[in-house]
Amino acid sequence: MLKEERHRAILNEVELHNRVLLTDLAEKLDVSIDTVRRDVKELDAENMLTKVHGGAVSLGFVNQSPVRSNVYALDKKVNIAKKALALLRNNSVILIDGGTTCLELARLLPTNIKLTCFTLSLPVAMELLAKPNVETIFIGGTLSRDSQIAVGSSTINALTQIKVDYSFIGTGYVDTEFGLTEFDWEVVQTKKAVINASKKTVLLCISEKLNSQHRFKTCDLNVISTMVTELEAWDKKLDAFKNMNIQLL
Amino acid sequence: MLKEERHRAILNEVELHNRVLLTDLAEKLDVSIDTVRRDVKELDAENMLTKVHGGAVSLGFVNQSPVRSNVYALDKKVNIAKKALALLRNNSVILIDGGTTCLELARLLPTNIKLTCFTLSLPVAMELLAKPNVETIFIGGTLSRDSQIAVGSSTINALTQIKVDYSFIGTGYVDTEFGLTEFDWEVVQTKKAVINASKKTVLLCISEKLNSQHRFKTCDLNVISTMVTELEAWDKKLDAFKNMNIQLL
DNA sequence: GAATATTTTGCCGTTATTTGCAGTATTTTT
């Protein structure tokens, strides 16, 4: 059998089943493991497939982070996410909420520590799948079209079953007096459940949202352990939050 | 034998089988290996075929599609998805599995009828969110990096709570004797639960997967209500499936 | 048609490639 024939056959198999084992290929093609390994290595070098430990996967199948569309105040959000990373430890169990700031956090998660990560957010879950060191658990439920997170009773119920070290949440609006508020009733109910499922709750929030309110209340500020903004610690806008027993990053 | 004759014969052979061994040619044409080697070298220089170690292959055999489309056999999968749409009714409650064929189904869902749609697949869920007429419920769980679907005990448990009209599932391998089989044990367990949660199960499967097996068994063919392939109903490849009480589309 | 030039072919020794094996290193899993 010609090498080119084998290459063809391997590509076919990979495209058809998305993933193949070297051992299976070797048996199917009736050559040694070493030969298919070399073949796969070559095909990988030619960018015809992606070699993985023990086998190969098709190109379209590798989890590449989706390109980031235009995000408002992206640099601030990246700044916030980077600060929040300081809270993570090896083997931490965390939960990441939806929203663009939390999505940045997911993107920036380090790859050198093991993490177990719950999420309700579809985009966040996609990001997390691209991280080999993160075990990702999606809390299911009815999907809210505009926030792209799972909400509803089954979500809330599932949340009662877990307790994570940190949950990283966003919010629509924050106010020293009214606490965290939202536009959407279902989302509020879900966030309440998230907070209950967390030992500590970390609020990621750009400064523009400070001192604004909306109609449904998620929680008071005193249930928040840490608030992360893009502002420096001495910024005047944070003065009102300083005497509330909240860690400010 | 004239050189011209040999050249023609060699090209014929290559066109016919896409590949030839020099040793075979030498024997068939009753000349020495060196002669056919020289012949093939000339034909390669004339761009009539591609010379490779040990033989020759037809043009385009190597690197057939440098810029390959993201999805293998996309047209066939679209064809399958379109056929499957015929099963849907207004207010149907369905479940869509992961995999590229099922993803096409999600993409092609009509917008003129109301649907309630469960899914375990992240990409499918993203597609469904784009459909205003579809209520989407994600069955949560541990996310499998390879298949981008939720698997594990919590997923299986959640599936015991529902009963959908139709589930549309894919499979890695199908065989008349061994039924549906997969590469991944976790995925198999989850698919079993999906089938149990369905009044009727519809298998979406491109014909290349027919008559192939792998190590873990999802179910026998007789639990499948409908099988959708890209083939026409009278195709010989489907003969083996015809006397199994399965609706073929 | 014979002598000569040209091309083609087969053979041989050398070099290069491919392949499987065995031992070792690395990664993954338990």
Place this chain on the structure above:
DNA sequence: AAAAATACTGCAAATAACGGCAAAATATTC
């Protein structure tokens, strides 16, 4: 941290490619 699975390295045998050479076949010239 140990055990299992997978990857890598070097090596040797088998096979294939290449270059030179001479015999054979073919073409050319007289």
